[in-house]
Amino acid sequence: MSANVVPGLEKDFHLLQEFVSGGSGSSWMEYTKVKLYTNAFVFHDNKILLGYKKRGIGMHKYNGFGGKVEAGETCLEAAARELEEEAGIKSSLKHIGVLFFFGENEDQCAFHIDIYRGDGFEGTVTESDEMSPQWFSVSDSSNSETASHTPPIPYEKLWETDPHWFPLLLSETPFRGRADFRMDKEKGKLVPFKWWYGVCSA
Numbered sequence: 001m002s003a004n005v006v007p008g009l010e011k012d013f014h015l016l017q018e019f020v021s022g023g024s025g026s027s028w029m030e031y032t033k034v035k036l037y038t039n040a041f042v043f044h045d046n047k048i049l050l051g052y053k054k055r056g057i058g059m060h061k062y063n064g065f066g067g068k069v070e071a072g073e074t075c076l077e078a079a080a081r082e083l084e085e086e087a088g089i090k091s092s093l094k095h096i097g098v099l100f101f102f103g104e105n106e107d108q109c110a111f112h113i114d115i116y117r118g119d120g121f122e123g124t125v126t127e128s129d130e131m132s133p134q135w136f137s138v139s140d141s142s143n144s145e146t147a148s149h150t151p152p153i154p155y156e157k158l159w160e161t162d163p164h165w166f167p168l169l170l171s172e173t174p175f176r177g178r179a180d181f182r183m184d185k186e187k188g189k190l191v192p193f194k195w196w197y198g199v200c201s202a
């Protein structure tokens with residue numbers, strides 16, 4: 001267990017065992033409010049469904065399907081709704097992790113993202129205004145028949161810190177983590193500054 005509680009992950013922090021941490025930042029950035037979001041990853045036949053984000057936050061990156069939790073719904077209900085709105089499918093979703101994300105912004109708003117995993121699905125995978133869905137192989141590409149027809153996970157096109165926790169999502173290991181991003185004025189985009197991920201030991 002890490003001695004320093006990561007702000008945003010106070011709940012059950014004592015049950016977390018550090019998995020990976022890094023970045024150049026010496027302290028976590030300050031936030032004044034937290035918005036609830038969801039992110040759902042569906043698996044089928046040794047493949048994971050990701051969506052190419054066509055607009056809004058994370059545009060031009062691949063991600064799971066999700067969005068804001070609306071008033072009156074639970075996080076699980078929001079995750080199921082967003083999956084159906086953005087990919088046209090239903091899946092039995094299981095909570096697998098929490099990602100606390102802060103990207104430098106004027107109103108100092110942080111995101112608490114509940115991450116879900118669904119194994120199998122119902123319906124027909126359908127492109128939406130927001131997301132273009134695509135299957136990627138989760139098998140070792142050298143020894144799988146499926147992999148030869150399905151591209152590998154495009155790690156270079158995810159949020160830069162997602163590759164840290166993807167192994168936990170793939171191995172069904174419950175986790176919680178935080179990633180802070182800072183605006184790099186020269187690059188004109190948010191870049192990772194400090195991150196910490198832990199696995200749930202109980």
Ligand SMILES: CNc1ncnc2c1ncn2[C@@H]1O[C@H](COP(=O)(O)OP(=O)(O)OP(=O)(O)O)[C@@H](O)[C@H]1O
Nearest residue numbers: 037038039056057058065066067068101113159179
């Ligand atoms: C390191 N940082 C991050 N890593 C991985 N995923 C991240 C993320 N930061 C945000 N996300 C996800 O990006 C989606 C944005 O959702 P977003 O399109 O803004 O929401 P919503 O569909 O409600 O918006 P509309 O108002 O309908 O456009 C949502 O799944 C959210 O969980």
